[in-house]
Amino acid sequence: MNHLTEAYVDSLALNSSAIKNGKDLVKKNSFPQLCQSEDGTIIFGECKGSGKDPYQCSVDVIKEGNPVFRCTCPSRQFPCKHNLGLMYAFTSGKTFTIAPIPQDIADKREKAEKREEKQKEATATDAPAPKRKPNKSALIKKITAQLEGISIAEKLILQLVTSGLGSLDKKALQTAEEQAKQLGNYFIPGIQSALREFILLFRSEQARENVYPVSIEQLTTLHTLLKKSKEYLTSRLENPDLPIDTATTLEEWIGHAWQIAELRELSRVRNDIELLQLSFRSYSNSARGEFIDEGYWAELPSSQIHITRTYRPFRAAKYIREEDSVFQVVHAKELAVYPGELNTRVRFEDATYREAGAEDFQNIQQFASKSYPDVIKQVKNLIKNPLSDKHPVVLLHYAEIKQTETCYILLDEQGKQLPLANISYLQESTTSLLSMLAKPHLANQVMLVMFEHNWANNRLEAQPLSIIAANEVIRLLY
Known part of the structure; x- marks a missing residue:
């Protein structure tokens, strides 16, 4: 439990409200029972709730960097405030009694260990994992819809430009935004967001003379995006066996959400990589309808700069963990690298942490x-x-x-x-x-x-x- 620090618990919380709620439970002495296993791999206890019976909560850290949270409360947040409160109670020095692991938790841990063992046996072979075979008919149907959506976007942009950017009044912009909203039915969310960003630029409070130079750049981007997307998707429609584009960011521009399983198949996953975060910011993107948490990281020892991005839709933000600044060196057991150029986007899940030392900073300076x-x-x-x-x-x-x-x-x-x-x-x-x-x-x-x-x-x-x-x-x- 040495790695269970307050900063680490903060990093596990979904957002600042969850942190506050978890700490408040400790301040209110809401845990009548606090226990830990003899080997120190699990903490568990009872937390007073709104009902007659207390909630049973536990945090299993037998796998460092990948804690397992369990709680009998109905919350859809993981970890819930009771799990967070349990961990904050531990980091604040509350007394935890040594006790046997409850049988139901022991049974769940045993089942998880058996599943993991089976997965290891399944992958313990020299043969590469079989690649998923795409459903051609579904792929053709999707690409056909995407091309249709691109045609609608082209017509909308042509209409806006033909009528003149100077004539875009409130009513015209409202109509354009409603038309852009319809693109959500054509599997091109990236193109839809780029178009909405262009429209929202003219709905901002900036003076028009300041908007025009930026709008020209965005129009150039939109024109190139639609042209390249159309060429790429047409070629894939004609030959569905063509591989997905991993040499550029075009797929992400169109709106493809890369899954780690895909990136593994495409050999875009690296193991045992260390990263040190150098900067972080959170902001909202109205065109996407999302909050974005963005971190800038130096890979050690090469100091290549990577970016992490977590997208949290406005409507579901409270159920998705809000990222925060990280001050320790992260050891990612598996680092997924997205297609990109100078600053590639990366993603990691299982990770352990260590304090940054002088050698880490000197490596960054050297490169x-x-x-x-x-x-x-x-x-x-x-x-x-x-x-x-x-x-x-x-x-x-x-x-x-x-x-x-x-x-x-x-x-x-x-x-x-x-x-x-x-x-x-x-x-x-x-x-x-x-x-x-x-x-x-x-x-x-x-x-x-x-x-x-x-x-x-x-x-x-x-x-x-x-x-x-x-x-x-x-x-x-x-």
Whole structure:
């Protein structure tokens, strides 16, 4: 139970409300019985509820990094507030009596162990796991519907452009949004979201002269997305045996939700990978109708920057775990890598944690880019592709952070400059925090930055996300 810390329990909770509710149960002394097994692999107890009988709850940590929660309450949240309260009681130093594991829990653990053993026996062979055979008739039906939806989207965009962006009043935008909503029946949620994002841009309170440059970029993206999607889906309709596209992010743009099982089949899963989170943010996306939790991670020791994203639909947000900042090194037993370019999206489930050490920070510093012209060239080549990530994240070594009359700049070892600014995409200010850095952090350190092309002044700008020093990460965005 040594790894069961308050920070770890916080990371298991679905959201901040669940954390508060769990801690409140401890404060109210709602646990008349608190027990743990002799070997320390399970804690269990009773928690007072609204009914006559207390809830029986337990947390089984026999597999580190993959706890099993059980509770007799009717909640659909896992872990429920009773499980969280049980763990917070443990981390706060409450007395847990040594007691035999209840028989029903022991039986469930035994069944789980047998299932796991059978799975190991099934995979303990040199032969690769058989690939799932797609249902061709279902695939053809789906692609046909997708192509139909793309045709509807093309007509809608043509209608908007033909009538003129300047004539898009409230009524026209309402009609366009209703038409975009119909695309939900055609298995192209990504295209639908891109179209809704374009429409919502004109419904924002921004002045139209500020909206037009961004809208042109979004129209270019939409045009490319529809064209490439149509070509790709048409070729798959003509030949259903063609493999799914894993060389680009096109499938994700269309709206495909990659499953870990798929990524395994496509050899896009790696084992025993360590990651250190350098920055984190949560935001809402009205076009998708979702909250998005986004983490930026350095893979150790290579320091390649990955991204994790958790999507929580507005309607179901309270049932999906809200991610948070992670300050320890994560050891992912299995890391699924999505198709991507510079900053690939990754996902992990089973993981253990350890404290970050000086060697981890030094590894990150060692692999940071030192030539700004090379980085700028790389970023420009990336973002000129309409379907590429328009906000790549890069590690930069800097010789000095310097403040001019108008902004902060980074200087590389050759004296080349990179202006720092608060980019519109993040909608959060971090550059002003640079004035609070201690003197040792103003020179010969590493900064994680996010790039954006500023359409107003037609230049590439970077916003600082964090500073990686010899013995710590100083987060400016978290």
